[in-house]
Structure formats: C-alpha cells, structure tokens
Amino acid sequence: MITIKSKTEIEKMRVAGKITGLTLVEVSKHIRPGVSTAELDKIARDFIKRQGATPSFLNYNGYPANICASVNDAVVHGIPSKDIILKEGDIISIDVGAYKDGYHGDAARTYGVGKISDEAARLIAVTKQSFFEGIKNAVHGAKLGDISAAIQEYVEDNGYSVVRDLVGHGIGKKMHEDPSVPNFGHYGRGVKLASGMTLAIEPMVNVGEYDVVVLDDDWTVVTEDGSLSAHYENTVLITKGKPEILTLYDEV
Ligand code: MF3
Numbered sequence: 646m647i648t649i650k651s652k653t654e655i656e657k658m659r660v661a662g663k664i665t666g667l668t669l670v671e672v673s674k675h676i677r678p679g680v681s682t683a684e685l686d687k688i689a690r691d692f693i694k695r696q697g698a699t700p701s702f703l704n705y706n707g708y709p710a711n712i713c714a715s716v717n718d719a720v721v722h723g724i725p726s727k728d729i730i731l732k733e734g735d736i737i738s739i740d741v742g743a744y745k746d747g748y749h750g751d752a753a754r755t756y757g758v759g760k761i762s763d764e765a766a767r768l769i770a771v772t773k774q775s776f777f778e779g780i781k782n783a784v785h786g787a788k789l790g791d792i793s794a795a796i797q798e799y800v801e802d803n804g805y806s807v808v809r810d811l812v813g814h815g816i817g818k819k820m821h822e823d824p825s826v827p828n829f830g831h832y833g834r835g836v837k838l839a840s841g842m843t844l845a846i847e848p849m850v851n852v853g854e855y856d857v858v859v860l861d862d863d864w865t866v867v868t869e870d871g872s873l874s875a876h877y878e879n880t881v882l883i884t885k886g887k888p889e890i891l892t893l894y895d896e897v
C-alpha cells in the first residue's frame with residue numbers, strides 16, 4: 646500500500662530528511678586517504694545522535710552499522726570496518742538514514758578520495774545526473790515508470806549500466822514502503838504518482854555490466870565484473886509542481 650503523507654507527516658519527513666542530508670555533509674568532510682570506513686561510521690552515528698535522531702540502518706534486518714560505506718566495485722551495503730582504509734583514487738559511496746519523530750530519511754552520495762581517474766569522476770557525475778533526469782518526471786499525475794525509464798535512458802546513453810537487483814522505494818514511517826522504484830523500466834507504466842507520496846529514488850550505476858553479487862559477509866554488494874559502481878539517492882516528496890528533495894543539503 647502506498648501511503649500519502651499528511652501535512653504534519655511531511656513536516657516530520659522534512660526534519661528527518663534534513664538530518665540525513667546534513668549527516669552526508671558531515672561525513673564527506675572526513676573523506677581522505679588514510680581514514681577507515683569505521684571512522685566514518687562513528688562520525689555519522691555521533692552526528693545523528695547529536696540531532697536527537699536514530700540511525701535508521703543499525704540493526705535493520707540485522708545490519709551491523711550506522712551507514713553503508715561501499716568502496717570502488719562495491720555497489721551498496723558495504724559494512725564499515727577499521728580494516729577498510731581509504732586511499733587516493735578510491736571512490737566511496739556513503740548511504741545513510743536518520744529516524745526522527747517517527748519518520749525516516751534516506752540518502753546516498755559517491756565521493757572521490759583525493760585525486761580520482763577521469764572515468765571515476767564521469768561515473769559519479771552520470772550517476773548523480775541520472776537522478777535529476779529521473780525526478781524531472783517525479784510529479785503528480787505522471788507514472789512511476791516515467792522516473793525509472795528516464796534514469797535508465799540517461800545512464801545507458803552515457804555507456805554505463807543500471808543495477809537491476811536493487812531498487813528505490815517508498816519511505817516514511819518505515820524505511821522501506823511501497824512502491825518499489827526501479828532505476829529501469831518503461832515510460833507510461835506503473836502506478837500513478839500523487840502529491841504527498843515520498844520516495845527514495847536511488848540510481849546505482851556500474852561502469853561495466855549490471856550484474857552484482859553479494860560477498861560472504863552477506864551484505865556487501867559488488868559488481869560481478871569488478872567494475873566501478875556509484876550511487877546517488879535522495880528522499881523526494883511528490884507535489885503538484887516540482888518535487889521537493891528532502892535530503893539535499895550539500896549544494897544550493
Ligand atoms: N539505504 C538503503 C536502501 O535504500 C538501506 C540500507 S540497508 C541497511 O535500501 F540494511 F543497511 F539498512
């Protein structure tokens with residue numbers, strides 16, 4: 646069942662979204678060669694708690710950390726570790742959720758560590774732009790497939806592939822609500838979007854093929870061909886006009 650959020654619920658989602666977005670800003674300040682992903686996890690946890698919120702991911706289906714930190718060929722759900730130490734040229738996807746006053750925010754970014762290759766920089770830019778291409782269609786009265794197809798088209802036109810096994814989702818009182826929001830699909834298909842829906846839209850993009858596998862830790866999803874992967878996610882409110890991006894605090 647897809648929930649339509651009331652005015653009061655939307656206000657709470659704005660608060661949870663802001664904490665989530667600002668957590669990414671805080672974590673990003675600490676991304677540099679030599680830092681471990683466990684340190685980044687602690688920075689996120691401390692920041693979220695200082696805002697009077699709770700990390701959404703900790704213990705979710707047994708997930709053992711506060712953020713997901715996925716390096717290079719890791720697509721999503723990388724478990725932070727003191728043994729994973731960032732080095733110059735890596736790319737790292739940080740995914741975080743904050744729960745406040747009964748509602749969740751969910752967002753992700755991919756960052757470069759020091760100087761990165763042109764290919765890595767292009768991957769990050771294309772992944773981010775695919776989100777913005779998708780949300781051009783995130784308006785009241787459009788179809789869910791209009792978002793999915795626009796993301797897929799932009800990514801594939803740029804020579805990359807969209808992960809199929811993981812998708813975006815509705816979000817609110819629960820981190821994962823209906824509907825599923827694939828990053829691939831067909832224009833004109835799927836449920837009709839309505840103002841008051843809140844969706845986590847999150848393209849995951851691989852340089853190589855779209856196939857992924859899960860590592861022995863049962864969480865970390867990596868590209869099967871070992872190619873680089875990037876992730877860009879925001880919690881988005883559908884309105885009658887432009888969508889409102891509830892977790893975007895790292896730029897304008
Ligand atoms: N942000 C992820 C998503 O969009 C959730 C992370 S899964 C968790 O589905 F287990 F780490 F919480």
Ligand code: CO
Pocket residue numbers: 751752813814845847878
């Ligand atoms: Co999500």
